Amino acid sequence: MAYGPHTPEDRSAMLEAIGVASVDELFADIPAALRASALKLPPPESEAELAGRLHHLAGRNRVDLVSFLGAGAYRHYVPAVVDQLLLRGEFYTAYTPYQPEISQGTLQTIYEYQSMMGELTGMDVVSASHYDGATATAEGALMTCRATRRERVLVSRGVHPHYRQTLCTYFAGADFVADEIPLLAEGPASGTTDLAALERMLADPERPVAGVVVANPSFLGLLEPMAKVADLAHAAGALFVAVVEPVSLAVLASPATYGADIACGEGQPLGIPLAYGGPYLGILACREPLVRQIPGRLVGMTTDVDGKRAFVMTLRAREQDIRREKASSNICTNQALCALAASIYLGAIGPHGLRDVAALGAARAVELERALAEAGAPRVHRGPYLNEFAVRVPDAPEVHRRLLARGVLAGLALAAVEPDDPSLADALLVCATEVTTPDEIEVFAWTLRDEIERGRQLSLPSLGEGAR
Amino acid sequence: MTAAGDRLGPTLFERSRPGRGGGKVPHPPKDALARIPADQLRVDGPHLPEVAEPELTRHYVNLSQLNYAVDTGFYPLGSCTMKWNPKVNEWAARLSGFASLHPFAPDELAQGTLQLLWELEQALAEIGGMRAVTLQPAAGAQGELTGILMVRAYHRSRGDLDRTEVLVPDSAHGTNPATASMAGFKTVSIPSAPDGGVDVAAFRAALGPRTAAVMITNPSTLGLFESRIGELLDAVHAVGALAYMDGANLNAIMGRFKPGEAGFDVMHINVHKTFSTPHGGGGPGAGPVGVGDRLLPFLPSPRVLREPDGRFRLERPGERPSSIGRVRAFAGNAGVLVRAYAYIRAHGAAGLREVSDDAVLAANYIKSQVAGVLDVPFSRHCMHEFVASGATLKAETGISTLDLAKRLIDHGYHPPTIYFPLTVKEALLIEPTETESLETLDAFVAALRAIVEEAHTDPEMLHSAPHSSPVRRLDETTAARQPNLRWRGMTGEQTPCPD
């Protein structure tokens, strides 16, 4: 067997001690009629063969393209020390710290993670993490319903579409309602949350609102009027859930300062690989009065019988193994190793380094904006952004495909994720980070200009609609 | 337990000094943020620790050495399946082709990962006897929620809106009733029979037109195979309800029992249990869900599809309207699933069957040795785990299962699962898995024997155990009454710095 130590002698010894002739006797409780058909799987492989297969599969992925793709998952430089520490078996092969006396390594690192995220978000309480930004947002929204005993949540269309979809899935089970707050279609603040519409939605006396969910930066990269949203929400007796991006919090105002009651977001940018979408790190944080509503693990500091400092999972009575059907969530995990990665990343980068990462991304993004505008792809919106924005490109999905063939991953064609929004049909969502180079920007801009020009020439003979 | 010392050190915040660290990324231009409106900018902080690389590294290395782990010793943890975490899987997950792939990468850039995910789905479907599998759920509990949400969608699609109840045995893991609640159902608890199985009469009596589903763990949380499972499943389907299998104990039955073939409509799998992905100190894992024909249309989207020409793609938005939608932002914990895939390919069918055979063999072996030391309430052959009880020990010596567990730490073992399932007094749930040697199993039993003896001769040692761990029994009451959940300020805290 691949990893098991038992020899035929070991097995014989165990059978004898048990008092049966063969292991088949131990499965006698399985009724004959329900015994499984033969298991059909590809034949086993030695480690060398397996390694070859995995190498081949990994090689079928193309990760060498010049990439400007963000949209909820971001490329950042991860200091080498992060992965080397994550490879310590005492961290990654440890179990959940239910026996705190022999789990102080895990427990202290989770406490430090909670503390670091507390500093970044400014919130009093940070859970030991949720599955990802989308599920953290869904659970944050559910928290508002429990805390206010209301059943309706308003979610800005500026929140990541996949987060909104996840929230809807979670809400279906809870029989709560999530309504979308539209974005402004015109004007200098186009693309941001429509505050007038929000105010109208909050004013419906028949349908009181439990929570308002807005992202900053938004999915489209725009900075939102978070303090105003907080005021509107609170005036209507609703809670305010801010969806945030952790690297941006090094330079942008924190959710605590603009009045958020709950903060959630995706921790992947903090030293966690892109890995096709997971495992990621759900950030979920709240103000102190909501601590009993927050799902997920919490680690607290305490002392042992000798008076020594120690760490322990606490406020456990909220969790599923104790509350069972009354638990606020069934979550049984925290993404501990991902939280550890984020902590080590923050420790290695440091607060000044994190500001540098955010500011470098912002600087590159401005260069990107200029280069793309010159290439014929101006920004769709006018409001301020940090390091991600949408540009207008004629026939964007087709141009995106052609750029791909030429080795450029030109961000995300928004038509694919927002098919119901005609204003985004010809838009690409692009981002720059500290790893984006001026050369890469030049290649993108040059190739894009070429493809836009080609598209223009191709569409000349059939001028029925013309290029948009 | 550690090479460098066995005490806690300060938090990273306490090691911080202004000006330390840095040098990992270049500096931005001075005016990089000038265009951001002032009211959007952060004014103060963040006050994160400033440490240089040597201190940072020592901090985490020393902390790691305070941990027990599969890499350091045996975890006889029932219901957790703490089997060996193969090293080649760590290497595989870190291959740049897998690790650097963006979740929004167009399908043509992701053929390697898409193929791996598709093949893994096929393998898990085969193992579970299911028609199809989703790899989207991020954890077993999320898999449960996904499964029960699909059940909900199924009934609603048939206009069957009065099915408001989910039946759950009283021995079930707490996630089962919590999941039912999250999905909008009322949990009806079914008592266990004296033989440890579900009370069939009570089960039948509780089934009715309001039953949406039953959630059954098989083998049960007592480590016993539900031999009347065929009867139970027939009864469930006869009232129009669906059967959910909690696959936490799949390690016992690979190659011997396929839940889908037996009649289960949906099941979740814990890859961090059966398929060796590491626990990471509490995550990440993954909770794939297998379904039969009835629930196929409701699987979360997007599914991974294979085209006739052999290429792979993700379902497009809106391509399958019956889906319950997304349960998380992207396609799944691909980084974890690479490890599960590698594990399955290393073993093949015969290998996985052998895994289950050895897991069951080892559990029955340990049970035969423990039988003389502690109560074993169910004497018939167990599956991959069994329940022992310290009830008699407590009556005779005042030593509780908790004391016994804490003293095991002094012998160099992580304790078994204790006080679960709730149906057995002073329970210890012991699961050796198939990757522990005979010497380890024997040494563990010897330690138990020594502790039980000590309970009679020197109970105070046990009441105050553990003695040799980095910290001793903790004040959990104060931790809950006055929660200190984050480090405040750089200037020190109430509990003095250890160094």
Next chain:
Amino acid sequence: MAQDLRYTKEHEWVRVEGDLATVGITDYAAQQLGDIVFVELPEIGRRLTQFGTVGVIESVKAVSDLFAPISGEVVESNSELAGSPELVNGDPFGKGWMLRVRIADRSQLDALLDQAAYEELTREA
């Protein structure tokens, strides 16, 4: 245990003074739960239904619902418990009291256990 109390099967006690009922949990319940860490009580003015769930009592390792022994309106709740939940363990019949309720229907008291019946209940457990 004081003699002028009545009890529920869920281990709440009730002391009647005029038209007010003071409610708490018994020392038996407190012992079963272990160190109490948090008590969630209904707000002033809330109308309770006899035997309905009105609050939650959390200990380190367990949680228990608080049931209303009698229907009525909440006129007072013990604000000391927020900062000192240990009062429930230390003095469950005195300083660990939880609620004061204006009784809606005195006849409901007949449905509760008297001293002897409650002692019988805890002996059986």
